[in-house]
Amino acid sequence: MYDIPHHTQETAVTDVKIKAKDVQVYYGDTHAIKDVSVEIENNTVTAFIGPSGCGKSTFLRCLNRMNDTIDICRVQGDILIDGEDIYDKRVDPVQLRAKVGMVFQKPNPFPKSIYDNIAYGPRIHGMARNKAELDEIVERALRRGAIWDEVKDRLQAPGTGLSGGQQQRLCIARAVATEPEVLLMDEPCSALDPIATAQVEELIDELRQNYAVVIVTHSMQQAARVSQKTAFFHLGNLVEYDDTSKIFTNPEDSRTESYITGRIG
Amino acid sequence: MTDASMDSVPVKGTLTTVDARTKKRNAAEKRFKAYGIVAILIGLFFLVVLAVSILRSGIPAFTQAEMQLEFVLTQEEFDAAESQVLKTKAYENIFITKLQDALTEKGLTVAFDAAAIERLLGKPGSTIREFYRANPDQIGQPVTFSLPASSRVDGYFKGRVSRDTVVDSRFFEASDLDLVDALADAGIIVRNFNWNFITGSDSGVDHPGGAGIGVSVIGSFFMMLVVLALSLPIGVAASIYLEEFAPQNWFTDLIEVNISNLAAVPSIVFGILGLAVFIQFMHLPQSAPLVGGLVLTLMTLPTIIISTRASLKAVPPSIREAALGVGASKMQTVFHHVLPLAAPGILTGTIIGLAQALGETAPLLLIGMVGFIARAYPEGVVSGFIDPNSAMPAQIYTWAARADAGFYEKAWGGIIILLIFLLTMNIIAIILRRRFERRW
Numbered sequence A: 001m002y003d004i005p006h007h008t009q010e011t012a013v014t015d016v017k018i019k020a021k022d023v024q025v026y027y028g029d030t031h032a033i034k035d036v037s038v039e040i041e042n043n044t045v046t047a048f049i050g051p052s053g054c055g056k057s058t059f060l061r062c063l064n065r066m067n068d069t070i071d072i073c074r075v076q077g078d079i080l081i082d083g084e085d086i087y088d089k090r091v092d093p094v095q096l097r098a099k100v101g102m103v104f105q106k107p108n109p110f111p112k113s114i115y116d117n118i119a120y121g122p123r124i125h126g127m128a129r130n131k132a133e134l135d136e137i138v139e140r141a142l143r144r145g146a147i148w149d150e151v152k153d154r155l156q157a158p159g160t161g162l163s164g165g166q167q168q169r170l171c172i173a174r175a176v177a178t179e180p181e182v183l184l185m186d187e188p189c190s191a192l193d194p195i196a197t198a199q200v201e202e203l204i205d206e207l208r209q210n211y212a213v214v215i216v217t218h219s220m221q222q223a224a225r226v227s228q229k230t231a232f233f234h235l236g237n238l239v240e241y242d243d244t245s246k247i248f249t250n251p252e253d254s255r256t257e258s259y260i261t262g263r264i265g
Numbered sequence B: 001m002t003d004a005s006m007d008s009v010p011v012k013g014t015l016t017t018v019d020a021r022t023k024k025r026n027a028a029e030k031r032f033k034a035y036g037i038v039a040i041l042i043g044l045f046f047l048v049v050l051a052v053s054i055l056r057s058g059i060p061a062f063t064q065a066e067m068q069l070e071f072v073l074t075q076e077e078f079d080a081a082e083s084q085v086l087k088t089k090a091y092e093n094i095f096i097t098k099l100q101d102a103l104t105e106k107g108l109t110v111a112f113d114a115a116a117i118e119r120l121l122g123k124p125g126s127t128i129r130e131f132y133r134a135n136p137d138q139i140g141q142p143v144t145f146s147l148p149a150s151s152r153v154d155g156y157f158k159g160r161v162s163r164d165t166v167v168d169s170r171f172f173e174a175s176d177l178d179l180v181d182a183l184a185d186a187g188i189i190v191r192n193f194n195w196n197f198i199t200g201s202d203s204g205v206d207h208p209g210g211a212g213i214g215v216s217v218i219g220s221f222f223m224m225l226v227v228l229a230l231s232l233p234i235g236v237a238a239s240i241y242l243e244e245f246a247p248q249n250w251f252t253d254l255i256e257v258n259i260s261n262l263a264a265v266p267s268i269v270f271g272i273l274g275l276a277v278f279i280q281f282m283h284l285p286q287s288a289p290l291v292g293g294l295v296l297t298l299m300t301l302p303t304i305i306i307s308t309r310a311s312l313k314a315v316p317p318s319i320r321e322a323a324l325g326v327g328a329s330k331m332q333t334v335f336h337h338v339l340p341l342a343a344p345g346i347l348t349g350t351i352i353g354l355a356q357a358l359g360e361t362a363p364l365l366l367i368g369m370v371g372f373i374a375r376a377y378p379e380g381v382v383s384g385f386i387d388p389n390s391a392m393p394a395q396i397y398t399w400a401a402r403a404d405a406g407f408y409e410k411a412w413g414g415i416i417i418l419l420i421f422l423l424t425m426n427i428i429a430i431i432l433r434r435r436f437e438r439r440w
Ligand SMILES: Nc1ncnc2c1ncn2[C@@H]1O[C@H](COP(=O)(O)OP(=O)(O)OP(=O)(O)O)[C@@H](O)[C@H]1O
Pocket: A027, A030, A032, A050, A051, A052, A053, A054, A055, A056, A057, A058, A059, A070
């Protein structure tokens, strides 16, 4: 049905990075995530697909406890990263978020310079001992964000002065600058042109070598191109979770099939 | 195709003709604009009326009729005067002699007695005696004395007193005006810029000429220091806690409602609270700018909290998420990202709160910071906070309540000075806001 690039088919020897079990999320009385259990593997790109409002972002935000900031949001069930329950009382969400980076649906650069946008995370985590090291981290992150060439001459210019697509790549660079182990991306390419999208997808594939990457996307092609595993959400339920090749060629559930062929959504 | 043929065919929905609905809508829009302009014009009109009347009534306070006389006091005259029983009277007689000499020199002959001089100047003798006792080296040297003329003489120059309205009394007689005219012609009575009004202290109730607002400006200054030092940190800390950290529950809701209510509490209530708590219970000194500052802090806090919370709310949540997303703690998020973005709003709110406090009168009267207290400059910073003093608005109130028409004019002059301070603060607020906003 879709072209599956060659490299996605080689299923590497994988270990489970994130394990979610019976997760329920409520926004006040709204039951946004119903009974979701999923195992996200290391060195794998996992795609979350599904119609708008089905809870992809909500579930993604559970994985780095970003939902803690929403007063009315309640999360039940277990989410383990490397076997540790991230909702355990002893877990400091701040420490967790340094380990689980996030790129948001809307580009949200800090209203600071491009340099400071990237340097902020490494700075607060004490990752650089001096200015030279910090410069190096910033350059590496911007290169991985596929934006270095465009901004290398104006690192002191405001990050908010970039175009939407450049801002999103800046945010990706910012997220990888802190060297997370898991990278959560909420529709990272929705504001990007095809060339930048291709660059980001290449980046995602590269990040897979070291991290577990979870990406929410509305583009079936993108999910097929970059991911090895795909999870299909519908109305708060995880309908189907399997190898990407399986989901896109031979889905088990009729809802999945309808969605990826464009009949519901 | 010609125009005629175009007209003959009614074209439906062309863009070049305006249909009835659009016409009506445009008319409504125009009307609304007109209302707006009229409203603004009315506002401007009242502003102009206010400004003109303040300036017209207040400007005279900045000038003062003075009697300027240059003369030499010899050592013998000094010794003779000092050996008298009524020493200041002796100096007064010297002054009168010198004045007569000066007039004769100018070829003028006006008859006057000591009583007339006292009606014009008060008692000049003591000023002169004090000067020579303090500066004995000036004996034998030409010295120019500038002695403020009495309220009625001053009023005569400013059009407040005229020959028709003046009523003979032991304070003033119509015939004195002839003397005033003669002295003015001789250049001995002149109208000068009244520096004493800006730098001086309050004077007695029968001596408006010597009244100045300087000491109460200092009182206001120390009070504002207290207000700023207390209300800014407390207000900002409270707002940050309520806005960013506090859980949403009935208790924080209650606090929120109470803060809004506090902002509406009449200031005199804060005054009586200050009297009861700070003076009667805590035994802080009466009439002290420190206590005034504490009371005004209570009053300013709600304003600052409300405006700070509004500017914190205005910071987009995506910025907080971005910071949390890279692993910043809640406090780092607030202090590195949210607060800098909210700073212009916080500053504006603070300065507006301070401006409000600067113009507040009622609570100060209750804690004893009335105008007549402002008699002398504080000796140092500490005494600036704890020595009895007044504040600008309280001083203005005191003057406005006094009988002598000279004080009425001083009150208006005081208002001009108060407004200058308020305008300066607003300009500072605007400059600070611009400066911070340029940091995107
Ligand atoms: N902050 C919130 N408060 C209340 N309800 C929310 C909140 N955020 C999301 N929801 C609800 O939770 C459900 C899932 O939302 P979510 O944002 O996870 O959808 P999504 O799958 O990411 O959609 P999209 O593809 O449009 O981004 C929706 O019904 C939404 O209305």
